[in-house]
Amino acid sequence: MMTFLTNLVSGISLGSVYAIIALGYTMVYGIAKMLNFAHGDVIMVGAYISFCTTSYLALPAWVSVIFAIVVCTALGVVIEGLAYKPLRQAGSLAVLITAIGVSYFLQNAAQLIWTSNTKVFTSVVGSGSIKLFNGQLTITVAALVTVAACIIIMVALTLFTTTTKMGKAMRACSEDKGAAQLMGINVNRTISMTFAIGSALAAIAGVLLCSSYNTLIPTTGAMPGIKAFTAAVFGGIGSIPGALLGGILLGIIEVFTNSYLSSELSLAIVFGVLIVVLLVRPSGLLGKYVPEKV
Amino acid sequence: MLKVNDINVYYGAIHAIKGVSFEVNDGEIVTLIGANGAGKSTILNTVCGLLRSRTGSIEFLDKNLGSIPAHKIVELGMAHVPEGRRVFLQMTVEENLEMGAYTQPRSTIDPNLERVYDQFPRLKERRKQIAGTLSGGEQQMLAMGRGLMSNPKLLMLDEPSMGLAPILVEQIFDIIKRLHERGTTILLVEQNARMALSVADRGYVLETGKIVATGTGGELLRDEAVKRAYLGG
Numbered sequence: 001m002m003t004f005l006t007n008l009v010s011g012i013s014l015g016s017v018y019a020i021i022a023l024g025y026t027m028v029y030g031i032a033k034m035l036n037f038a039h040g041d042v043i044m045v046g047a048y049i050s051f052c053t054t055s056y057l058a059l060p061a062w063v064s065v066i067f068a069i070v071v072c073t074a075l076g077v078v079i080e081g082l083a084y085k086p087l088r089q090a091g092s093l094a095v096l097i098t099a100i101g102v103s104y105f106l107q108n109a110a111q112l113i114w115t116s117n118t119k120v121f122t123s124v125v126g127s128g129s130i131k132l133f134n135g136q137l138t139i140t141v142a143a144l145v146t147v148a149a150c151i152i153i154m155v156a157l158t159l160f161t162t163t164t165k166m167g168k169a170m171r172a173c174s175e176d177k178g179a180a181q182l183m184g185i186n187v188n189r190t191i192s193m194t195f196a197i198g199s200a201l202a203a204i205a206g207v208l209l210c211s212s213y214n215t216l217i218p219t220t221g222a223m224p225g226i227k228a229f230t231a232a233v234f235g236g237i238g239s240i241p242g243a244l245l246g247g248i249l250l251g252i253i254e255v256f257t258n259s260y261l262s263s264e265l266s267l268a269i270v271f272g273v274l275i276v277v278l279l280v281r282p283s284g285l286l287g288k289y290v291p292e293k294v
Numbered sequence: 295m296l297k298v299n300d301i302n303v304y305y306g307a308i309h310a311i312k313g314v315s316f317e318v319n320d321g322e323i324v325t326l327i328g329a330n331g332a333g334k335s336t337i338l339n340t341v342c343g344l345l346r347s348r349t350g351s352i353e354f355l356d357k358n359l360g361s362i363p364a365h366k367i368v369e370l371g372m373a374h375v376p377e378g379r380r381v382f383l384q385m386t387v388e389e390n391l392e393m394g395a396y397t398q399p400r401s402t403i404d405p406n407l408e409r410v411y412d413q414f415p416r417l418k419e420r421r422k423q424i425a426g427t428l429s430g431g432e433q434q435m436l437a438m439g440r441g442l443m444s445n446p447k448l449l450m451l452d453e454p455s456m457g458l459a460p461i462l463v464e465q466i467f468d469i470i471k472r473l474h475e476r477g478t479t480i481l482l483v484e485q486n487a488r489m490a491l492s493v494a495d496r497g498y499v500l501e502t503g504k505i506v507a508t509g510t511g512g513e514l515l516r517d518e519a520v521k522r523a524y525l526g527g
């Protein structure tokens with residue numbers, strides 16, 4: 001029973017990280033209609049920035065998180081402006097290949113700057129934990145903070161897209177860019193803004209992920225990136241609640257297969273579930289279906 | 295108000311608009327009529343900046359629109375209600391209308407909403423409804439209401455009566471006439487050439503990307519060639 005609870009808690013915590021990353025994929029996909037495969041690597045950059053700030057500059061952890069967010073936000077906007085914006089009229093294959101190129105570029109740049117040696121990442125929230133049920137159930141502070149961060153981000157984004165002018169303009173762009181322009185919305189600026197938000201979230205995810213795993217290498221972001229992408233598709237790409245649901249479910253499935261079956265199987269099962277969901281519901285669990293009137 | 299001078303528009307190798315010039319004066323209703331594929335929508339999309347002409351110029355309120363991006367042109371006082379409505383299906387009626395007022399100061403939104411709701415009471419009843427669940431006619435009203443939210447000086451309407459029941463078509467044309475009386479300048483594209491010409495001050499007839507005839511609404515209604523081609527004999 002306690003193993004079950006322990007697994008559930010770590011599943012939800014891991015899933016929360018996936019959800020935060022998946023949000024970045026889903027928002028960018030929703031608006032730019034592209035899969036930003038470099039998103040996972042922005043996570044890695046965020047983690048390195050945080051690592052450098054605390055290790056080399058000896059600044060407090062919260063400053064390092066802010067630094068990571070600032071650098072990643074700028075990085076996201078620059079990547080969009082330099083690599084994707086010139087391809088606005090190009091086919092989706094060209095954009096996809098460019099995104100993969102950007103991903104390799106970031107990994108290799110990180111290797112040049114920080115070498116491929118594993119860095120030991122000190123958790124930004126300390127290594128404390130809470131013990132429940134006479135010490136049978138241990139919940140780390142990192143896990144709690146991760147889940148809390150995920151909830152706060154989710155609520156903030158929902159409020160942003162439903163109540164602010166900028167947020168509504170984003171939804172308008174995600175539906176119909178031409179019509180959005182006819183309303184006077186600057187579509188290019190809206191796309192940049194989306195990349196900025198997605199990349200800021202990636203920075204937070206990177207710091208949280210490494211706070212749980214404590215190691216950091218240039219490919220740290222790749223696998224979580226792919227899994228979060230799976231989570232986004234699983235939940236319904238383009239949908240914010242879908243990213244949350246997909247992320248959490250994926251985290252739980254992964255932790256449970258690791259624990260009860262085998263860690264080798266966990267990826268196979270994660271992707272197996274994705275395939276089944278897509279066969280039954282091609283638009284994902286919460287994917288939107290809006291009848292179009294002609 | 296609007297001066298279009300010798301525009302040529304291409305879709306890749308397709309030469310869709312071939313040296314078209316026309317103008318719309320302050321306070322006029324001008325209509326463009328022509329068969330399917332003649333290039334009417336292409337012209338409107340070029341005027342509002344979504345498409346670009348390779349030659350010539352487009353002047354709006356004595357400003358050359360040259361390389362001004364579409365979203366900036368809206369700020370100058372032009373609203374385009376595009377073909378096929380293009381309302382934001384996943385947003386509510388009221389959110390759609392708010393988007394129409396995107397370039398406007400906050401303080402103008404409420405009075406404009408009231409005005410649009412006055413004109414389309416149906417929209418008021420459904421203000422919280424998701425636009426995707428409106429009927430086709432209601433979506434058309436929403437598209438028009440959204441265009442009016444920016445208090446445009448020039449309103450361009452691309453087939454506003456498409457797919458509507460006759461009674462609703464009447465209503466749309468009534469609204470066009472009322473807007474005209476209040477001084478809004480209107481550029482109207484219509485399949486329903488008879489209706490369009492009867493409300494229009496002037497009209498242009500478009501054939502495969504070229505203007506082949508022009509005159510007042512009345513003149514074109516009586517023109518033999520126009521009668522044969524667009525008014526069913």
Ligand SMILES: Nc1ncnc2c1ncn2[C@@H]1O[C@H](COP(=O)(O)OP(=O)(O)OP(=O)(O)O)[C@@H](O)[C@H]1O
Pocket residue numbers: 305308310328329330331332333334335336337377
């Ligand atoms: N995106 C596009 N790509 C290629 N060709 C296009 C495109 N849009 C329009 N065309 C072509 O340009 C020509 C003019 O089209 P346009 O939509 O302006 O016609 P229209 O007069 O509005 O017709 P309708 O009354 O059917 O709406 C047509 O021959 C059409 O096939």
Ligand SMILES: [Mg+2]
Pocket residue numbers: 334335336377452
């Ligand atoms: Mg048309």
